Amino acid sequence: MISLASMCGRYAITTPIEAMREIFDAVGGPEFQPRYNHAPTLMAPVVKTVPIFDKGERTGHRRVIDLARWGLVPSWAKSVDIGNHTINARSDTVREKPSYRGAFRHHRCLVPADGFYEWTTATAEKGGGRKQPVWIAPDQLAGFAEPLFAFAGLFDIWHSLDGTELHSYTIVTTDASPSLANYHHRMPVILDRAGWETWMTGTPAEAAALMRPHDGPFRVHPVSTAVNNVRNDGPRLIEKVDNPDAPPPKPKPVQGSLF
DNA sequence: CCAGACGTTGTT
DNA sequence: GTCTGG
DNA sequence: CCAGACGTTGTT
DNA sequence: GTCTGG
Numbered sequence: 001m002i003s004l005a006s007m008c009g010r011y012a013i014t015t016p017i018e019a020m021r022e023i024f025d026a027v028g029g030p031e032f033q034p035r036y037n038h039a040p041t042l043m044a045p046v047v048k049t050v051p052i053f054d055k056g057e058r059t060g061h062r063r064v065i066d067l068a069r070w071g072l073v074p075s076w077a078k079s080v081d082i083g084n085h086t087i088n089a090r091s092d093t094v095r096e097k098p099s100y101r102g103a104f105r106h107h108r109c110l111v112p113a114d115g116f117y118e119w120t121t122a123t124a125e126k127g128g129g130r131k132q133p134v135w136i137a138p139d140q141l142a143g144f145a146e147p148l149f150a151f152a153g154l155f156d157i158w159h160s161l162d163g164t165e166l167h168s169y170t171i172v173t174t175d176a177s178p179s180l181a182n183y184h185h186r187m188p189v190i191l192d193r194a195g196w197e198t199w200m201t202g203t204p205a206e207a208a209a210l211m212r213p214h215d216g217p218f219r220v221h222p223v224s225t226a227v228n229n230v231r232n233d234g235p236r237l238i239e240k241v242d243n244p245d246a247p248p249p250k251p252k253p254v255q256g257s258l259f
Numbered sequence: 260c261c262a263g264a265c266g267t268t269g270t271t
Numbered sequence: 272g273t274c275t276g277g
Numbered sequence: 278c279c280a281g282a283c284g285t286t287g288t289t
Numbered sequence: 290g291t292c293t294g295g
Contacts, residue, residue, distance in 0.1 A: 009279080010278045010279080011278095037295095040278070040295075041294065042295065072266090074265075074272085075272075076265085076272045077265085081293085082266070083266095084267095084292080084294085085267060085268095086265095086266050086267075087266090087268095087278080088266085088268075089266085090266090097265075098264080098265045098272080098273065098274070099265055099266060100265095102272080117278075118278090119278070119279080131279090133278090170267095173267085173268095186267095186269095227279090228278085228279050228280075229279070229295095230279070230294085231280095231295080
């Protein structure tokens with residue numbers, strides 16, 4: 001039996017930017033290298049809406065892809081340090097927390113991802129508490145509508161003392177859906193295409209109604225612990241491994257030990 | 260009034 | 272920025 | 278999320 | 290144990 005795992009603290013975003021523009025009906029966004037091991041504090045694409053003005057009149061809005069840093073830094077922060085603790089925002093308190101409430105009212109965005117990782121902890125009798133990473137992705141063969149996820153995100157803009165602008169984001173979390181509860185009790189909020197526009201441009205109440213567990217269907221399989229180290233990257237990280245319970249490599253014997 | 264926090268995960 | 276604690 | 282650091286003196 | 294960096 002598997003218990004507890006982590007949260008959405010690592011994911012993959014490898015879909016080419018042109019494909020993302022098409023899927024999200026968005027403009028902009030720089031080229032970027034595919035990332036199979038996207039981690040907090042790194043930059044990744046987010047989708048936001050910006051108003052369109054014509055002769056001073058607001059005539060509508062359009063979707064734009066931007067890069068932002070994972071770990072939300074509120075506009076009032078004195079430093080980026082807070083971003084180490086704001087990679088996720090709990091959906092049940094996001095409207096009250098000082099770090100998130102402003103962004104929830106005015107800066108909701110989509111966070112594209114091909115899938116995400118969780119680290120499950122095997123029970124003592126099975127794995128002695130080792131953490132096993134698993135890969136979770138949309139199962140299109142089983143009916144998931146999109147080739148990638150759109151996480152519900154919030155962004156903000158922070159100005160450093162020298163005036164540099166930092167765009168940053170966080171991923172909203174909720175309780176795990178039934179199909180993922182075996183791996184962990186929390187999960188990121190995933191939005192279907194039908195919810196994208198409302199999440200970004202609806203009222204706060206309308207957006208809040210979208211913050212609920214998505215029940216897939218998902219593909220889930222164990223992957224190598226190579227993903228643990230953020231310096232590792234590449235498609236092999238999401239490949240299924242067959243011996244997830246194999247013990248970790250033995251530490252090298254130390255010369256001069258008592259044994 | 261000023262000073263200080265402002266966050267998430269998972270923990271026996 | 273805005274709220275809480277002292 | 279995990280990995281890795283976590284300290285001081287003085288020093289060409 | 291706890292914080293920083295990626």
